[in-house]
Amino acid sequence: MxxxxxxxxLVLLALGGCAFPQEELLLSSLPESFGEKVIMRGRLKGDLxxxxxxxxxxxxxxxxRLVDISEGTLHLASPIFFQAxxxxxxxxxxxxxxxxxxxxxxxIRADKVILREHSAEFFGSGKIVLEVAGDA
Amino acid sequence: MRxxxxxxxxxxxxxxxxxxxxxxxxxxxxxxxxxxxxxGIYTIRPQxxxxxxxxxxxxxxxxxxxxxxxxxxxxxxGDVTLAGEDFSAKGERLRAxxxxxxYILEGSVSLTAGDFEAxxxxxxxxxxxxxxxxxCEIILPEGSLQGQHFQIDLxxxxxxxxxxAQLTFK
Numbered sequence: 001m002x003x004x005x006x007x008x009x010l011v012l013l014a015l016g017g018c019a020f021p022q023e024e025l026l027l028s029s030l031p032e033s034f035g036e037k038v039i040m041r042g043r044l045k046g047d048l049x050x051x052x053x054x055x056x057x058x059x060x061x062x063x064x065r066l067v068d069i070s071e072g073t074l075h076l077a078s079p080i081f082f083q084a085x086x087x088x089x090x091x092x093x094x095x096x097x098x099x100x101x102x103x104x105x106x107x108i109r110a111d112k113v114i115l116r117e118h119s120a121e122f123f124g125s126g127k128i129v130l131e132v133a134g135d136a
Numbered sequence: 137m138r139x140x141x142x143x144x145x146x147x148x149x150x151x152x153x154x155x156x157x158x159x160x161x162x163x164x165x166x167x168x169x170x171x172x173x174x175x176g177i178y179t180i181r182p183q184x185x186x187x188x189x190x191x192x193x194x195x196x197x198x199x200x201x202x203x204x205x206x207x208x209x210x211x212x213x214g215d216v217t218l219a220g221e222d223f224s225a226k227g228e229r230l231r232a233x234x235x236x237x238x239y240i241l242e243g244s245v246s247l248t249a250g251d252f253e254a255x256x257x258x259x260x261x262x263x264x265x266x267x268x269x270x271x272c273e274i275i276l277p278e279g280s281l282q283g284q285h286f287q288i289d290l291x292x293x294x295x296x297x298x299x300x301a302q303l304t305f306k
Binding site: 048074076078104106108110111112118119120121122123124125126127128129130132133 | 162172203235
């Protein structure tokens with residue numbers, strides 16, 4: 001009986017090996033098609049969740065390249081909303097170019113922003129605007 | 137309902153709000169700052185050029201800023217300059233409470249305001265008023281004044297001293 005089933009088992013195993021992607025990183029953040037935008041979700045190293053809507057996603061050697069991010073959210077207790085001309089998702093970090101971020105009363109523009117495990121880092125030229133309500 | 141909406145609109149328009157802007161210039165691969173996602177602290181350290189902060193009619197330049205989102209306080213340091221319409225000052229460190237409109241400059245403070253020039257340990261700026269404290273020396277057109285605590289009214293240009301002071305004529 002086992003000998004009869006053995007070829008079938010081997011064929012099924014071979015098919016299974018081909019069907020699953022090799023990179024676990026991509027498996028956890030496969031894009032969904034939604035209207036004309038591509039919706040993508042992922043987690044930074046350290047388990048912080050993000051989600052974006054982008055015009056396009058290109059899978060390249062260095063990571064997933066995102067074009068025209070119109071709605072991005074980093075899901076913190078006080079969420080960070082962002083837009084960017086482009087981005088790269090690789091090794092648990094999200095690198096944004098031509099980015100604008102908004103969290104609470106703070107707005108930030110920067111040529112480049114890298115979202116990592118516990119921090120957002122800003123590069124190039126930029127501007128921070130704090131909206132302060134008070135006696136001033 | 138319309139009255140309530142009109143009242144809310146007037147209230148929102150009348151509510152004082154201040155936009156503090158921080159301008160930074162740098163190269164694409166050189167970081168100028170970061171935001172701690174857990175603690176809510178911004179740390180800004182430009183590498184090539186000091187940052188420019190504008191808050192209402194004040195202009196501040198410095199090399200380093202730490203802004204704590206929860207407290208609304210900014211700690212600014214590194215060749216700090218603080219300038220308004222009627223004065224300019226320099227110091228080592230500045231504590232800025234943007235919401236209260238209070239700025240405390242510390243460490244080898246120098247000030248130019250109208251006819252006065254001053255050196256002091258600390259300077260506190262609130263709209264229309266400057267206080268200098270610690271060991272202070274005020275250079276006047278007529279001579280110099282040494283003491284511990286002076287207040288300069290920027291609107292009237294008057295100088296008020298507290299405690300013992302020594303006046304030296306030219």
